[in-house]
Amino acid sequence: MATLPSRYPAAVWTPYPQWPTGNYTDTNHYKVVWHKTQGGDGVLNWYPRSGGIPKFTILSTGVVHQHYSMNKYDRALRNQSGGVQTNLDGAISIEMVGFVGQGSTTEQLVAMRKLSAWFVEIGIKTGWLNGPPTTGARTRLSQNAWDNGRGHCGHVDVPENDHTDPRFVSKEIAAIESAWNGTGSMLTTTPREEWYKLYNQANPLVENSVVSEVQDFLKHAALGPDGKLKRYYGFTTDGKRGAVTDAALRNWKIDRWGNPDAGTKIGSKAWNEINRQLFMVHVQEDVAPVNPVDCSAVIAKLATSEAKVAELEAKIAGAQRELA
Numbered sequence: 001m002a003t004l005p006s007r008y009p010a011a012v013w014t015p016y017p018q019w020p021t022g023n024y025t026d027t028n029h030y031k032v033v034w035h036k037t038q039g040g041d042g043v044l045n046w047y048p049r050s051g052g053i054p055k056f057t058i059l060s061t062g063v064v065h066q067h068y069s070m071n072k073y074d075r076a077l078r079n080q081s082g083g084v085q086t087n088l089d090g091a092i093s094i095e096m097v098g099f100v101g102q103g104s105t106t107e108q109l110v111a112m113r114k115l116s117a118w119f120v121e122i123g124i125k126t127g128w129l130n131g132p133p134t135t136g137a138r139t140r141l142s143q144n145a146w147d148n149g150r151g152h153c154g155h156v157d158v159p160e161n162d163h164t165d166p167r168f169v170s171k172e173i174a175a176i177e178s179a180w181n182g183t184g185s186m187l188t189t190t191p192r193e194e195w196y197k198l199y200n201q202a203n204p205l206v207e208n209s210v211v212s213e214v215q216d217f218l219k220h221a222a223l224g225p226d227g228k229l230k231r232y233y234g235f236t237t238d239g240k241r242g243a244v245t246d247a248a249l250r251n252w253k254i255d256r257w258g259n260p261d262a263g264t265k266i267g268s269k270a271w272n273e274i275n276r277q278l279f280m281v282h283v284q285e286d287v288a289p290v291n292p293v294d295c296s297a298v299i300a301k302l303a304t305s306e307a308k309v310a311e312l313e314a315k316i317a318g319a320q321r322e323l324a
C-alpha cells in the first residue's frame with residue numbers, strides 16, 4: 001500500500017524526539033494495535049521516561065495526541081531478538097487512557113470512532129485479526145499471522161509480547177466496528193439528547209454503542225432491593241437490539257409509568273428518564289462502588305423524594321384551585 005498521510009488532521013501533534021523512529025520494514029501489512037495505559041492522562045509526562053510511546057494517545061477528555069508520523073514506526077510494543085518485527089511491521093499503536101475492562105468515557109468512544117473512520121478513509125483494512133480484544137486470556141497471533149496480517153488487534157494478540165491489554169468492553173468494540181460498517185457516523189453528528197433515535201433505528205444484527213448503553217442501564221434498573229435481577233434483563237450486553245432487549249425495555253417502561261401498552265421504542269421521555277437515572281447511578285459510583293446489597297437505601301431515598309414531590313405537587317394543585 002505504501003505511503004499514508006503522515007498526520008491525522010484531528011490530532012494534537014505531541015512528538016518525543018528523544019525517542020527516535022525510522023521507516024517501517026513492511027508497509028504492505030498495516031496493523032492497528034489497541035492498548036490501555038492502565039493509568040490516567042498523566043501518561044503524556046510518563047512517556048519520556050518509559051519510551052514505550054505509541055502512534056496515538058486518546059485522553060479521557062477525548063483529545064487525541066499523535067506522537068509519530070503515520071509513515072514512521074512507533075514504540076509501544078516489545079520486540080524480541082529473532083522472530084518477527086513488531087513495531088516495525090506496519091504496527092500503528094493506540095493507547096487509550098484508562099484501565100482494562102473498565103470501558104472508556106463517552107468522549108473517548110467518539111474519538112475512537114472518528115479515528116477508526118479515518119483509518120478506513122486512508123485504506124487501512126477493517127476487521128479483527130484475532131477477534132475483538134475483550135479478554136486477556138487468549139492465544140496470541142502466530143508469527144506468520146502477525147507478519148502477513150492486516151487489520152485491527154489488541155496488544156494481547158501481538159507475538160513476542162506479554163501484556164494482555166486492552167480488554168475492551170462492548171461499547172469500545174462497538175465504537176470501532178461502527179466506523180467500519182458506517183453506522184457510527186450518526187453517533188458523532190447526533191446530539192446526545194437525540195441518541196434514542198439511533199436506538200430505534202438500530203439494526204438488530206449490528207452491534208451499536210447506544211444499544212449497549214441502554215442494555216447496561218436496564219441491567220442496573222433490574223437490580224431489586226434484594227440484589228437479585230428482576231425481569232428486565234436476563235442476557236449479556238451485546239449491543240444488538242433484538243427481541244429480548246425490546247421486551248426488557250418494554251417491561252421497564254410498564255413498571256416505570258404503569259402503561260400496559262408501552263412499546264419497544266424509546267421516546268424523548270424514556271430517554272430523559274434513562275439519562276436521569278444513569279446520572280444518579282454515576283453519582284453513587286463516585287461515592288462508593290455500587291453494591292447490590294446497598295440498593296435498598298437508594299431506592300428508599302428515591303421513594304421518599306418522589307413522595308415529597310407528589311406532596312408539593314398536591315399543595316400546588318390545591319393552591320391553584322383556591323386561586324381559581
Ligand SMILES: [Zn+2]
Nearest residue numbers: 035155163165
Ligand atoms: Zn499495551
